[in-house]
Amino acid sequence: MKSIFVAAAMLVAAPVALAQVAVSDAWIRGTVAHQTATGAFMQLVAERDGRLVEANSPAAAQVEIHEMRMENDVMRMRRIDALPLPAGKQVVLQPGGFHLMLTGLKAPLREGDKVPLSLVFQADGQAPQTVRLDVPVRALHGKGGLGHGR
Numbered sequence: 001m002k003s004i005f006v007a008a009a010m011l012v013a014a015p016v017a018l019a020q021v022a023v024s025d026a027w028i029r030g031t032v033a034h035q036t037a038t039g040a041f042m043q044l045v046a047e048r049d050g051r052l053v054e055a056n057s058p059a060a061a062q063v064e065i066h067e068m069r070m071e072n073d074v075m076r077m078r079r080i081d082a083l084p085l086p087a088g089k090q091v092v093l094q095p096g097g098f099h100l101m102l103t104g105l106k107a108p109l110r111e112g113d114k115v116p117l118s119l120v121f122q123a124d125g126q127a128p129q130t131v132r133l134d135v136p137v138r139a140l141h142g143k144g145g146l147g148h149g150r
């Protein structure tokens with residue numbers, strides 16, 4: 001498992017290769033005019049037990065870590081303080097599940113745009129580590145709306 005993680009980490013962009021957490025398939029959902037919130041999605045694999053504790057982007061006033069769950073047959077999202085990342089286990093952020101919520105968007109996000117996004121990881125017993133990404137925007141279509149319009 002260890003060697004697989006190292007190999008995967010070396011395939012991704014240089015800034016991420018040094019990271020304790022491998023980030024793959026990151027994308028942000030495109031927005032339409034006047035839409036001020038959207039979601040960011042990706043897969044994370046941490047080398048050591050830890051968590052995602054913070055995210056931010058110059059494109060948004062705030063980036064929150066959200067989870068979605070069924071409550072009385074209704075999908076609801078709520079903010080969580082941190083996303084646990086067990087060592088070696090893939091944690092998926094996807095529509096309908098965990099995601100990063102970008103709110104207070106300063107401009108619409110169009111397909112083909114790249115949005116800077118910083119993720120702060122905290123491995124147990126280690127200093128926090130920031131990973132900076134340029135995340136591509138994918139068009140707004142298909143299923144999997146986030147279920148809230150702020």
Ligand SMILES: [Cu+2]
Binds near residue numbers: 066077100101146
């Ligand atoms: Cu959300």
